[in-house]
Amino acid sequence: MTVSTADPGTITGSLLLGDSHSLHRVAEDLARGMRVAQSLRDTLANRELARTLASWNSAPGHPDAFVASLFPEPSPASNVPFLPKERLLSPREKSAAGDAFTRVLESCEFTSGPAVTAFEDAVADHAGLSCAVATGSGTDALAIALRAVGVEPGDEVIMPANSFAATENAVFACGAVPVLADVTTPDGNLDPESVAERITPRTVALLPVHLYGKLADMAGLRAVADRRGLRIVEDACQAIGVTGVGRYSDAAALSFNPYKNVGLCGKAGAVVTGSAEIAERCRVLGYHAFVPGRKNVKCEAFGLNARIDNTMAAIGLALLPWTGLRGLRRTYLARRYVEALRPLAEEGVIETPAFAPDHSWHLFPVLAAGGAAARDALLERLARASVETDVYYPVLTHRQKTPVRERFFGQADLPRTEWLHDRVLHLPLHAGLSLGEQDRVVEALYAATRRAAA
Known part of the structure; x- marks a missing residue:
């Protein structure tokens, strides 16, 4: 049960299962400066998350320092790769x-x-x-x-x-x-x-x-x-x-x-x-x-x-x-994106996903206002700012040029699918992303949208 939303010493109770609802709750508590109780279901997938939360609950310090410890050190490079292969797994x-x-x-x-x-x-x-x-x-x-x-x-x-x-x-x-x-x-x-x-x-x-x-x-x-x-x-x-x-x-x-x-x-x-x-x-x-x-x-x-x-x-x-710990990192990063990009979303420049508990945050999609041309221009501006983005998936099933296209998909009527496809792009989000890199993505997105509006 949440007792406070301000005191860094506050602890939340009840059993955490290690599923997306649990990770959502932990990410919310961490973002509010709250400690999290070590009431985590004992499973193999939760082992490193349990160890990490236990160290946090037993040690003094400010929540910001603990959050920073969850993520890699900031990269000195100015570019932000979308998903660097060398960081798919941590050294451990x-x-x-x-x-x-x-x-x-x-x-x-x-x-x-x-x-x-x-x-x-x-x-x-x-x-x-x-x-x-x-x-x-x-x-x-x-x-x-x-x-x-x-x-x-x-x-x-x-x-x-x-x-x-x-x-x-x-x-x-x-x-x-x-x-x-x-x-x-x-x-x-x-x-x-x-x-x-x-x-x-x-x-x-x-x-x-x-x-x-x-x-x-x-x-x-x-x-x-x-x-x-x-x-x-x-x-x-x-x-x-x-x-x-x-x-x-x-x-x-x-x-x-x-x-x-x-x-x-x-x-x-x-x-x-x-x-x-x-x-x-x-x-x-x-x-x-x-x-x-x-x-x-x-x-x-x-x-x-x-x-x-x-x-x-x-x-x-x-x-x-490491499953639960990696999931917490993704969830926290997703929340951080949603909060940081809220002004752009409120202006109608982009649309971000809701920070929902039924999500693994495998990818972080953003919808660009104005259709495919505007989306592609935004991708190009971000690339010039050394932020690598991507589009999943670049070709819809019924637009693949295969021998069965007309036979099976010639009459496909999918207006909402096509509307989304023309607007979606994906920002870097992975368990090896540093908070500094995420900040650079957000800064680049603000700069790119402001240039587009000028």
């Missing part, structure tokens, strides 16, 4: 990953081994769900989950157009047809009303994407699915740790790609679900259709070779302890 994380790889190297248990089950158990625990099936990538997780809930060749799966190609590719991998529905603004997530309009007798499943880490309207989508007897698979590849993932769906797919909000040292993913039956089906489909626990004995006609390697699982176990 790199050391832990290296030690884990050495142990696997000594055991020679590269593909199968005990780390796989342990990693799955830890992922399920962090997700707050009963089952996790670890895979070779997030794309594998999507395709396996779709097949596990009953998607077959010729079926239709409704999804958004503003996602990474893996989303549509997973549908195609099942022999199914992606059907594009529009999104809500400004979050860019699948709109339940638009979904309802796209349902046909061939529709089997919905595939919402938690874009940039923001949870879609899962309650609304579940209501639509229940009225028509449809399944739901969440593309939660950008939303590991977000409160509510898996609560309204049959299964959710996660990605541990190094560039995601929880990244490992290569490609990896997982299906998380509350259904033991779906999990069992995923294990069969993900490993050559073998009977679980009986290699070379098939129980289905077809299965993929998509199970995570013991090597990557071991590295995952070594890196998971």
Whole structure:
């Protein structure tokens, strides 16, 4: 319970789970100069966050000094890279990953081994769900989950157009047809009303994407699915740790790609679900259709070779302890962006996302006023100020020049998706970003918008 919003010695109570709601609360308290109680759920993913908060609660000092200690030292360079590869992992994380790889190297248990089950158990625990099936990538997780809930060749799966190609590719991998529905603004997530309009007798499943880490309207989508007897698979590849993932769906797919909000040292993913039956089906489909626990004995006609390697699982176990701490850094940076850019948002120059608790802050999107030309000009001005930005994703699904474009997407009517796509750009936000670098991004954005208005 919050007692005060001013006294740096104040402590908040109640159990912190380590999910996005918890991190949102901690970030708010830190920003208000409050201490945080060490009432954190004991999980592998919370280990470093618990250690960090414990050191803060037991040591004197001002909150500003503690916040500064959470982030890297300011870079002397004048440029701000969007996502520097050398900072994907901290020195301590790199050391832990290296030690884990050495142990696997000594055991020679590269593909199968005990780390796989342990990693799955830890992922399920962090997700707050009963089952996790670890895979070779997030794309594998999507395709396996779709097949596990009953998607077959010729079926239709409704999804958004503003996602990474893996989303549509997973549908195609099942022999199914992606059907594009529009999104809500400004979050860019699948709109339940638009979904309802796209349902046909061939529709089997919905595939919402938690874009940039923001949870879609899962309650609304579940209501639509229940009225028509449809399944739901969440593309939660950008939303590991977000409160509510898996609560309204049959299964959710996660990605541990190094560039995601929880990244490992290569490609990896997982299906998380509350259904033991779906999990069992995923294990069969993900490993050559073998009977679980009986290699070379098939129980289905077809299965993929998509199970995570013991090597990557071991590295995952070594890196998971930083999950909560990395999430707190992202969440605090997101709050800081929202507050710093509030005047520009109030002037209508840009639109920033709301600082919401159901968000992993995998990316920080900004909407530029005036459409694509104005957005592109703003990108150029920021580049000249040595601030690297990006646009995710540069080509919408129905605008990709592929052989199936006209056949499947020729009649796509997605006005809100296209409106957002013409305005969105992304500012640097990652666990290795320093507060000084973020300040330079904000200063550059103010200068760029002022020049545009002059």
